[in-house]
Amino acid sequence: MPIRPPHDLPDPTFELDGDMLAKAAALAAPYIKRTRVVESDALWRHSGRAVFLKCENEQETGSFKVRGAAAKVLSLDPEIRRRGVVVASAGNHGLGVAFLSQRLKVPTTVVVSMITPKVKRKKLAEFDVELVVRGQSYDEAEQIARELAIEREATFLSPFDDPMVMAGNGGTIALEIRDQIPMLSAVLAPVGGGGLASGLGAALEDIPVIGINADASPAMSRTLSEGKVYATYPPAPTVADGLQGGVSATSAALCARHLHSIEVVREESLREAIRLVHREHGMAIEGSAAAGIAALLEGKVMPGKGPICIIVTGGNIDDERLARVLADAH
Numbered sequence: 001m002p003i004r005p006p007h008d009l010p011d012p013t014f015e016l017d018g019d020m021l022a023k024a025a026a027l028a029a030p031y032i033k034r035t036r037v038v039e040s041d042a043l044w045r046h047s048g049r050a051v052f053l054k055c056e057n058e059q060e061t062g063s064f065k066v067r068g069a070a071a072k073v074l075s076l077d078p079e080i081r082r083r084g085v086v087v088a089s090a091g092n093h094g095l096g097v098a099f100l101s102q103r104l105k106v107p108t109t110v111v112v113s114m115i116t117p118k119v120k121r122k123k124l125a126e127f128d129v130e131l132v133v134r135g136q137s138y139d140e141a142e143q144i145a146r147e148l149a150i151e152r153e154a155t156f157l158s159p160f161d162d163p164m165v166m167a168g169n170g171g172t173i174a175l176e177i178r179d180q181i182p183m184l185s186a187v188l189a190p191v192g193g194g195g196l197a198s199g200l201g202a203a204l205e206d207i208p209v210i211g212i213n214a215d216a217s218p219a220m221s222r223t224l225s226e227g228k229v230y231a232t233y234p235p236a237p238t239v240a241d242g243l244q245g246g247v248s249a250t251s252a253a254l255c256a257r258h259l260h261s262i263e264v265v266r267e268e269s270l271r272e273a274i275r276l277v278h279r280e281h282g283m284a285i286e287g288s289a290a291a292g293i294a295a296l297l298e299g300k301v302m303p304g305k306g307p308i309c310i311i312v313t314g315g316n317i318d319d320e321r322l323a324r325v326l327a328d329a330h
Contacts, residue, residue, distance in 0.1 A: 003224055003256045010229070012250040014163045016171075016202035016258075024071035024167035025175055031070040031100060032172060033059055037180045037309065042280040047296050050307040052181050053277070054173065057285050057315030061095040062123070064169055064313050065159070068195065069096030071168025072157060073106060081106045084154040088112075088145035090138050090192070090242045091120030092314050093159035098127035109154070111145035113137050117241060117286075119318045137235040138245035160193030161248040170199020177309050178204065185304030188212055188292030189311045191220045191262065192243040194251035196313070201258025208260035208303045212291035214240040214270060221262045223252045239270050239287030239325065242314065260303060269294035271325050277312070278326060286317040 035055045043051035056064035073081070084107035087097045094110035101108040108129040112121060114136060124131050132148070135141040142158075149156035158165065170189075173196075177184065184207055189197045191211035201209040213221045216238035219230040232246040247255075255262070273290035276297070277283050292310035302308055 003259055003261060009223075009227060009253045009256060010249040012253040014250065016163060016167055016199060016254065020163055020167045021171035021203050023075070024164055025172050027074040028067050028070035028168050028172050032067050034176055035059060037177065038281060040280065042276055043293065043296055047308070049305060051296065052307060052309045053281070053312045054177055054309055055283070056173070056311060056313050057283060057289060061092065061099050062314055062316045063092035063095060064173065064196065064311070065092040066096035066099055067172045068165035068169035069093060069100050072162060072164040073097060073100040073104065075164045076155065080155050084108065084152065085157050086111065086145050086149040086152065086154050087157045087159070088138070088142035089159055090244060091116045091124070092242060092316060094124055095120065095316070097157060098124060098129045102128050109145075109148060111135075111141045111148065113141040115235065115241065117316065117318045117321065120316050123316065139232040142245070160195030161251055162195070166195045166199035166202075166254070168199070169196045170201070171203045173311060174200050174203035181307050181309055183306045184309055185306035186210060186260070186302045187309045187311065188295055188302075190240070190243055190288050190291035190313055191255070192217070192245060192288070194220050194247050194255045196311070198251060198254035198258055200311070202254070209258065210295070210302065211255060211259050211262045212295050213262060213264045214238055214243045214287070214291060215264050215266055216240065217244045218264050219246045220252060220255060221264050223247055224256055224262055238267060239274070239321065240291065242286060242288035243291065263295050263300045265291060265294040265298055269298050271328060272297055274322070274325050275329050278322075284315055284317055284322050285312055286314045289313040289315065
């Protein structure tokens with residue numbers, strides 16, 4: 001059953017249908033990896049059911065965001081590409097667009113805030129793009145990016161509030177996990193702006209998709225529970241920097257329509273999830289990617305009795321931050 005907010009949200013300005021999902025998958029296919037799924041014995045012991053990790057941290061840019069970036073950039077008219085694009089990002093969306101733009105010779109400006117992790121800024125600096133580091137939060141960086149796009153007569157590319165980005169991110173992952181995991185009962189996905197989760201939900205209509213907010217930035221959870229769109233959200237210290245910021249009216253409406261539920265997890269649970277994946281699977285993942293694992297560690301009740309798939313969205317974590325998280329193990 002979809003989420004039923006207590007108050008009516010505005011109707012979405014676009015829909016995610018089968019044709020759009022298929023188009024996004026076809027466009028993105030040459031530029032993305034079919035990432036592996038890994039069964040987690042540790043999470044099976046914890047939850048009493050099979051749990052698979054979808055390793056999007058192994059994408060070319062270290063994050064699932066290259067999927068939506070590929071679908072969006074390739075869908076643009078050649079004249080629009082020629083004039084250039086401006087991106088606001090917590091880091092990973094910018095990396096995805098930079099990856100595509102460098103191959104397609106698209107003039108690109110990526111705006112990130114001053115709290116964006118060093119590892120993401122360093123990777124962005126390796127691409128042939130203009131990197132602008134301004135603002136104290138993702139929301140401030142987005143406002144700056146939108147102003148730059150108008151000033152330069154370029155196209156602004158949202159990391160989540162765009163149908164091709166949603167279809168590319170969530171839709172292409174959905175196609176893979178449906179094929180990779182038989183009898184799938186539930187999918188857990190991190191939620192920042194809501195683009196990944198809404199794309200997954202639209203593509204997996206018969207499988208419950210649960211969105212996971214971090215308690216440092218629960219904009220989607222509060223929007224759906226209060227019926228008020230939190231278009232911005234004040235930043236708070238968190239290891240899940242990629243989940244910071246607000247949502248759009250459309251992303252909220254689509255999440256309400258396509259998701260089974262939204263859960264909120266604690267900061268310490270995110271850190272414990274990073275430690276578990278590092279210890280049990282030898283992978284370094286970022287805080288945003290740990291959200292679904294954190295939900296299981298907190299004992300959140302999941303629908304069905306069959307296998308669960310957790311989308312491990314990225315591995316772009318600073319070495320210093322990872323060392324601190326690992327050192328904090330009890």
